[in-house]
Amino acid sequence: MKKAIFIIAIFLILLLNSGCLKEDTEAMTMTMGEFMYDYNQTEYNDTKTITSYLDSLDEGNTLIIKDTLDSVNFHEDENESITLISFIVKN
Numbered sequence: 001m002k003k004a005i006f007i008i009a010i011f012l013i014l015l016l017n018s019g020c021l022k023e024d025t026e027a028m029t030m031t032m033g034e035f036m037y038d039y040n041q042t043e044y045n046d047t048k049t050i051t052s053y054l055d056s057l058d059e060g061n062t063l064i065i066k067d068t069l070d071s072v073n074f075h076e077d078e079n080e081s082i083t084l085i086s087f088i089v090k091n
Contacts (some may be wrong), residue, residue, distance in 0.1 A: 027062035032087035035065055 030038065041052040057063060070086040 027064050028057060029064045029066050031089070032065055032067040033089040035063075036089075 035054070038054045038056050039052065040055060041050055043050050054063070065087075068088040070088045071084075072086075073084045075082045075084070
């Protein structure tokens, strides 16, 4: 019994010290209106790529969109699948 408790204690210590549980940055919360204002994209014609980014966030940051959903629609045909999410944007 003592051996099992000791193994569990070691496991918990290792788990608590693992990198995945440490929070280096806090999550940023935005409304959908703030998200749309912060959203930018750059088109590169020579490589035919588009890069989308948010001005106020760095790579790896967590963003929570906190707003009111108006509707969620899913459309699928033989060529594509589309999910359309509509928000009620409050200014």
